[in-house]
Amino acid sequence: MRRWLGIALAVVLVVGVAVVAVLGRNRGNDDRGTTAGGCRSTTTVRGVVGSEKSAFFADQRVKDAFATHCLDVQVDPAGSREIATTVNLDQYAFAFPSSAPAGEKIQRLRKAGRVYTPFTSPMAIATFTPIVEVLTRAGVVHKSGSYTVLDMEKYLDLVAKNTRWNALPGNTAYAARKSVLISTTDPRSSNSAAMYTSIASYVLNGNDVVQNAAQERNVVPTMAKLFLNQGYTDSSSEGPFEDYLATGMSKTPMVMVYEAQYVDRLNRKDGSIRPDMTLIYPSPTVLSKHTLVPLRPTGNQVGQLLTSDPTLTGLAATFGFRTATPKAFDTVLTKAGPPAAPVARDLVDVVDPPTYETLERLLTAIAGAYDR
Known part of the structure; x- marks a missing residue:
């Protein structure tokens, strides 16, 4: 009897070992491709x-x-x-x-x-405190609540008059002979330039979104001037912003940026945003x-x-x-x-861009001015 009991226990042991081996093998197959999040596959x-x-x-x-x-x-x-x-x-x-x-x-x-x-991300203007002071004296920049804005109508008036930095009253901080212009990207390829087009065309159209061919024809000549008078423009928004960070006020006193670019650099705390740098907002602005x-x-x-x-x-x-x-x-x-003090917590003066088709016609017309 003891002999048969021993044989039975041995059989149970062998079967148990086999079951454990199979389960282990199956579990191994299940775990193959499992990620840290518990995914069996990605x-x-x-x-x-x-x-x-x-x-x-x-x-x-x-x-x-x-x-x-x-x-x-x-x-x-x-x-x-x-x-x-x-x-x-x-x-x-x-x-x-x-x-x-x-x-x-x-x-x-x-x-x-x-x-x-x-x-x-609202469109904003990366600039410098001496530039803000100069433009404040010229009546183009002012405070709006907790943040600072550039009055686009007054700015476009300066552009229309071909105003140069050294002609602004009391300007000893940046007496450059070049035109007062916001640096942007290339309107033929860049979305940030398209957003700038949306802002400027709205103001030039009597503070209304451009909606028809007649309005397009009216705003395009000034719009083209905003871009062509800059000379060479980068195709990516990183280009002019990197110039702003690297070369400072001498080359790029004002640059149109996504607010996110400036806040990202602030958040890195790597010293790329220096004490004399600041952010202002075009008024009106648009949300990207x-x-x-x-x-x-x-x-x-x-x-x-x-x-x-x-x-x-x-x-x-x-x-x-x-x-x-x-x-x-x-x-x-x-x-x-x-x-981060110059960053607006809540923006008020925000307008919509034109429809895709209208914006494309504006940008195409501006691009045509490059070939004349």
Whole structure:
């Protein structure tokens, strides 16, 4: 009896070892490809984005946040106008230009059911305190609540009169002989230049959005002057902003930027924003609405996460973007400390850009002036 009991126990032991081995092997197969977020596999999602968002998507914290949702988001940078016109979107799950008109154009072309606007950034002017003082004496710059604005109507009047810096009253801080002009990017390729066009055309059109061919013809001559008189202009918004940071007031006394660029640098605390640098806002200004258009279901998931995931919206704020959660942006400004004082917490004088088609006609007409 003891002999048969021993044989039975041995059989049970062998079977138990076999079961454990099989379960271990199966568990090993299940864990293959599992990410830190508990994903059994990760889905790669490709998108094309405005170049100013490349650093955000390249940040490892952003990659890790997407990975917790089992996504590996990979992006290619392109100009917003290019995304809406020449980029082959068939290879992407989402398009993410930096303006609402471009996003609406893509939505119509691709018959997308919805779009997302997870980020916004008002257009602003990076400048220097001596320049602000000079323009304040000239009556072009003034305080508006907690921040400082440049009156676009008065500024355009200076441009129309070919006013030079050394002709401004009491100007000993920047007595340069060149024209009073805001430095911008190339209107033939850059979204920030298109946003500048939106602001200036609104003012030149009697403080109304340009809506028809007659209004377009009226504003184009002055619009072209704003760009052509600058001489060479960069194709990317990083170019003039880097000049501003590197060479200072001598070359670039005023540069049109996305507010996010300035706030991003403030938040880095790397010394690139010096004590004599400051931010002012054109009045009126426009919001650059970063508009994500899903082209596939996975692109829709990316749009939802960028809009609602607390980690991603918080990270977007650290890159200077305003999100649907104002507290995140306020927290970034608070951490940045006193240098963030010129950044507007709440903007009042904000207008809409023209429709995509009107804006394209304006930009095409301005581009034609380069060839004359």
